[in-house]
């Protein structure tokens with residue numbers, strides 16, 4: 001690709017050279033240099049497309065890894081941001097947008113009585129776990145293999161690319177060098193969809209602060225309703241708080257999230273991405289008994305014994321909350337967008353599946369409600385470790401670069417996402433780029 005990209009994007013490659021000298025950009029890896037050194041630098045983003053500094057336009061299926069459900073530069077969001085800016089950006093002092101966003105969140109989820117705003121999904125999960133540990137006065141966290149819950153030490157245990165132990169008895173493993181090994185000791189790892197494995201919750205009930213999971217895991221895009229029903233019932237029986245990580249799925253798969261689709265309700269929900277309209281944002285919402293753990297008590301100084309600390313200079317700032325409230329109001333007023341997204345998802349997935357099966361290429365595509373997981377593999381992967389073991393990741397990465405030549409931007413190592421701004425014609429363009437890419441990959 002080096003020669004091709006050198007011709008297609010010289011200005012971009014100059015920006016890459018500047019980045020090489022000064023920056024490590026966080027992401028799955030250093031995003032300017034891995035898996036290859038051909039990043040896109042965006043000059044303009046509108047609707048479902050981004051344009052780079054060399055005037056190449058790409059249909060974007062990364063969507064900023066989740067926030068841009070309505071597409072880039074959406075008029076409702078831009079208007080809310082501009083209006084809020086006119087009045088001055090404030091944080092750390094009262095602003096009505098924070099109250100409005102909290103009200104919208106609480107109104108959208110039957111399980112939510114109160115909300116606490118923060119700046120990212122990672123922070124939301126950190127606070128939710130802290131609330132549960134404080135409430136239960138216990139330390140251990142039960143989580144599911146392959147579910148990423150942000151980059152905190154606890155959130156990363158047994159997440160991306162990391163798994164250990166037997167399939168039916170996974171062992172916790174640190175998610176990164178430099179994380180506290182204590183978080184590994186404090187984790188019980190289970191498998192999503194493994195009903196029998198849930199007996200381990202019963203065995204560990206006395207030590208558990210909470211159970212956390214993505215109700216519809218983003219990496220494999222599966223939704224196991226009987227499993228979620230059983231898990232909810234067991235957590236209620238054992239009195240263990242259940243946390244849904246809906247950082248990706250919240251307001252993306254349905255207004256509210258997966259919990260509203262399946263009518264199964266956690267004690268706490270972690271949100272981020274869509275609810276900030278593209279600005280840094282997170283929220284923990286749920287039962288007042290937990291959210292109130294972060295509230296000042298009667299003690300005028302500080303009730304260290306009974307309260308969990310929740311800080312954040314920029315949490316609930318006026319700009320983020322104005323943008324987030326605008327997104328939620330727009331989604332609430334336009335429920336047909338969710339039908340359109342699901343129809344478009346199934347239509348595109350069918351076209352992609354047809355292209356691979358016609359060529360005899362082993363490829364699995366799981367897709368629901370705007371989220372797509374594509375792996376080059378012979379076997380259906382139900383579990384994260386099956387997906388990791390049986391997939392040709394080199395081919396997945398190569399696909400992203402072939403697609404780039406056909407004006408489609410795919411994230412290289414992440415589920416891809418469509419937005420409400422993508423039209424059926426856009427998706428036809430994706431499908432056609434996919435066909436050409438497959439043919440080129442087979443020929444090379």
Ligand code: PMP
Pocket residue numbers: 065120121122123125148149150151214218245247248272273
């Ligand atoms: N939970 C899930 C399921 C996620 O996918 C992510 C981020 N991709 C997070 C939490 C963390 O959110 P953030 O990157 O906003 O900290």
